[in-house]
Amino acid sequence: MKKIRIGVIGVGSFAAACQLKDLQKIDNAEVVALCDVVKKRAEKQAKIYGITSVYDDYHALLAREDIDAVTLPLPDQLHRKIAVDALRAGKHVLCEKPMALTFEDCKAMVQAEKESGKCLMVGQIGRYTPAFVKAKEILDSGVLGKLFFIESEYAHDYSKMRDESPWRVTSEREPIIGGGCHAVDLVRMLAGNPEEVFAYANNLSLTDWPIHDCTVAVMKFPDGVIGKVMTSTGCKRHYTMRSVLYGTKGTLVFDNKSSYIYLYQERFIPGETDQYLGHSQQEIALEIPIEVNNHNFAGEARDFCNAIAEGRPVISSSIEGASTASVCFSIVESFQTGNKVKVRYDFSD
Numbered sequence: 502m503k504k505i506r507i508g509v510i511g512v513g514s515f516a517a518a519c520q521l522k523d524l525q526k527i528d529n530a531e532v533v534a535l536c537d538v539v540k541k542r543a544e545k546q547a548k549i550y551g552i553t554s555v556y557d558d559y560h561a562l563l564a565r566e567d568i569d570a571v572t573l574p575l576p577d578q579l580h581r582k583i584a585v586d587a588l589r590a591g592k593h594v595l596c597e598k599p600m601a602l603t604f605e606d607c608k609a610m611v612q613a614e615k616e617s618g619k620c621l622m623v624g625q626i627g628r629y630t631p632a633f634v635k636a637k638e639i640l641d642s643g644v645l646g647k648l649f650f651i652e653s654e655y656a657h658d659y660s661k662m663r664d665e666s667p668w669r670v671t672s673e674r675e676p677i678i679g680g681g682c683h684a685v686d687l688v689r690m691l692a693g694n695p696e697e698v699f700a701y702a703n704n705l706s707l708t709d710w711p712i713h714d715c716t717v718a719v720m721k722f723p724d725g726v727i728g729k730v731m732t733s734t735g736c737k738r739h740y741t742m743r744s745v746l747y748g749t750k751g752t753l754v755f756d757n758k759s760s761y762i763y764l765y766q767e768r769f770i771p772g773e774t775d776q777y778l779g780h781s782q783q784e785i786a787l788e789i790p791i792e793v794n795n796h797n798f799a800g801e802a803r804d805f806c807n808a809i810a811e812g813r814p815v816i817s818s819s820i821e822g823a824s825t826a827s828v829c830f831s832i833v834e835s836f837q838t839g840n841k842v843k844v845r846y847d848f849s850d
Contacts, residue, residue, distance in 0.1 A: 502528065502529050503529070503810065504529050504530060504531040505529055505530050505531070505569050505570055505593075505806045505809050505810065506531050506533045506567055506568050506569045506570070507524065507530055507531065507532050507533065507568070507569070507570050507571065507572060508532070508533065508534040508535070508536065508562045508563075508565070508568045508570075508571045508572075508592075509521065509524075509532060509534070509535050509536070509571070509572050509574070510536045510537075510559045510562065510571055510572070510573050510574075510575065510583060510587075511536070511537060511573060511574045511575040511576075511579075512535050512536075512537045512542055512543050512546045512574075513537070513542070513574065513575075514665065514666075515574045515597070516546070516572075516574040517546055519574075519796055519798045520572055520574050520798055520802075521546055521549075521550055523798040523799040523802060524572075524802055525550070526799045527799065527802050527803050527806055529806050529807070529810055530802060530806045532550065532552055533552065533553075533554060533567065533568060534552065534554035534555070534556065534562050534565065534568060535547050535552055535554070535555050535556070536555070536556040536557065536558070536559045536561075536562045537557065538557055539557075540555060540556075540557040543555045543556070543557070559583060559586070559587075560586070563586060563587055563590040563592060564590070568592060569592065569593060569809065570592055570593035570594065570595065570620075570805070570806075570809060571587050571592050571593075571594055571595070572594075572595040572596075572597075572802075573587070573594065573595065573596045573597055574597050575597060576668035577597075577599055577601070577602055577668070577674055577678075577679060578602065578668060578671070578673070578674075580596050580597070580599075580600065580601045580602075580606070580610070581601045581606035581607075581609060581610055584596045584610050584613070584621065585609060585610060585613040588610075588613040588614055588616075588617040588619050588621060589613060589616075589617060591617065591619065592619060593619045593620040593621075593622075593805070593809050594614075594619065594620070594621045594622065595622045595624060595801075595802070595805045596610075596621065596622065596623055596624065596822075597623075597624045598623055598624045598625050598626070598682055598683070598686075598822065598825075599623075599678050599679060599682045599822075599825070599826050599829065600623045600819070600822035600823055600825070600826045601826060602673050602674060602678060603673075603830070604826075604827055604830055604845060607822070607823040607826050607827065607848060608823070608848045610819060610823070611819050611820065611823055611848040611849060612849075614819050615849070620805070620808060620809060620814075620815060621818075621819040622801075622804075622805050622808075622815040622817055622818065622819070622822075623817050623818070623819060623821065623822025623823075623825075624798075624801060624817065625682070625683070625686040625817045625821065625822055625825060626683075626796055626797060626798060626801050626817075627683050627686055627687050627690070627742070627757070628686070628690060628801075628816050628817050628821075629797040629798075629800035629801045629804070629816075629817075630757050630794065630795065630797055631791050631792040631793075631794050631797070632755045632756065632757055632759070632762055632791045632793075633687055633690070633744075633755070633757065635755075635762055635789070635791055636691065636744070636746065636753055636755050636762065637690060637691055639753055639762075639764065639789075640691055640746055640748075640753070644750065644751055644764075644766070645746060645747075645748030645749075645750055645751040645752070645753060646748040646749035646750030646751060647724075647748060647749045647750075648691075648692060648726050648746060648747070648748050649725070649726060649727070649747055649748065649749065650726070650727055650728065650729075650745075650746075650747040651688050651691060651692050651722075651726065651727075651728040651729075651744075651745070651746055651747070652688075652728060652729040652730070652731075652744065652745050653684040653685075653687050653688050653729075653730055653731075653742060653743070653744040653745075654684055654730065654731040654732070654733070654741070654742060654743055654744070655676075655680050655681040655683055655684040655730075655731075655732045655733070655742055656731075656732075656733050656736045656738055656740065656741050656742075656743070657680055657733070657734055657736075657740045658734070658735065658736055658737060658738070658740070659676070659680075659707065659710075659714075659734040659735065660706075660707060660735060663710070670710050670711070670712075671711070671712075672711040672712060674712065675702075675712050675713060675716070675829075675833050676712060676713070676714060676716065676732050676733075676734040677700075677702075677713075677716040677718070677730075677732045677829050677832050677833060678826065678829040678830070678833065680732065680734060681716060681730060681732030681829065681832075682825050682826060682829050683742060684730045684731075684732065684742055684744070685718075685730055685825050685828050685829055685832075686821070686825040687742065687744060688720070688722075688728050688730060688744075689821075689824065689825055689828065691746065692722045692723075692726050692728055693722055693723045693724075693726075694722075694723070694824060694828075694844065694846060695720035695721060695722050695728065695828055695844055696721050696722065696723065696843065696844065697720070697721045697831075697841050697842060697843045697844060698718050698719065698720050698721075698828065698831050698832050698835050698841070698842055698844060699718070699719050699835050699840075699841045699842070700716060700717065700718040700719070700832045700833075700835040700836040701716070701717050701836055702715060702716040702717075702836040703715050705735070706733070706734075706735020706736070707734065707735045712734075713836065714733060714734045714735035715731075715732065715733045715734075715735065715736075716730075716731070716732045716733075716832065716836065717729065717730075717731050718730045718731075718832040718835070720828075730832075739758065740758065741756050741757065741758055742756050742757045742758075743755075743756040744756060750766060750767065751764060751765055751766040751767075752764075752765040753765075754786070755791075757793075757795045758793060758795055759791075759793065760790060760791060760792075760793050761788045761789060761790055761791060762788075762789040762791050763786040763787070763788060763789075764786060764787040764789060765783055765784075765785075765786055765787075766782070766783060766787070767782065767783045768782045768783075769782050769785070769787060770782065801817070804816050804817075819848075820848060820849075823848045824846055824848075827844055827845050827846060827848075828844050831843070831844045831845070
């Protein structure tokens with residue numbers, strides 16, 4: 502089996518806790534080099550994983566002809582520059598989410614991918630979360646009937662992250678872009694591209710951060726579907742992406758941290774009366790067991806490596822990543838202006 506030889510650029514907390522460990526699980530992947538501006542950090546991880554090549558300048562890593570692909574677990578502000586450089590150096594790229602922080606940066610990354618002929622994948626990891634994959638399967642089966650409303654949330658307390666991740670505390674990194682893009686990507690995966698958005702935002706929890714720590718966005722989807730995404734990075738609760746699909750024949754409640762998906766229908770038992778053990782059938786949830794794998798980077802990386810080997814597109818493509826980011830940019834524009842905003846998807850013009 503030919504292995505995809507990978508260089509990891511940036512070995513901070515996410516790379517150390519997730520990427521390097523999960524890349525060891527991929528049969529056709531081999532990490533051959535690490536790079537970090539703090540070279541000792543890269544050297545520490547190289548020793549743990551038996552990697553012999555370490556750099557503090559990513560250009561030197563990209564110059565190696567024996568590296569097929571790179572992963573970029575980097576601060577959002579660096580995505581465009583390093584991804585474009587890597588593509589132009591002839592490397593396939595797995596870039597962390599969000600794709601970038603401006604529409605222009607996303608467009609430049611899509612263009613660089615097109616010119617290079619290489620693959621640019623965006624780490625919208627929710628597309629590999631078992632509960633979300635199952636929710637799409639159930640929706641596509643038709644058991645919910647016609648979808649008419651979808652909602653999701655990104656609830657994650659960032660209050661302890663200021664010191665460990667100072668790059669999060671910048672005005673251009675609104676939480677709806679940096680974290681809420683997970684929930685936006687999920688509703689896009691299930692309901693398609695929203696045509697327009699309207700949003701409100703406030704900053705009442707992390708008051709010393711230059712960002713809006715709570716955002717609520719209402720979206721208009723194709724076929725008359727409407728939706729909502731709430732993002733909070735100052736909430737006091739466990740991290741969750743609780744989501745609900747409302748269809749004309751059933752309702753599905755699910756999230757990324759629970760071991761069950763809950764399906765409600767008017768009837769589970771055809772021919773039975775409406776009363777079942779003293780309750781109408783639609784008051785009783787069918788509990789569908791599901792694997793809990795909130796950050797399934799192994800699944801994401803496996804898709805990346807297999808797509809390269811097989812010459813096929815990845816699930817979380819550059820266009821998908823750019824489209825999700827564009828919805829997020831439109832949400833920010835809406836709460837800043839107080840206007841409805843039509844979402845742009847013209848990345849390839």
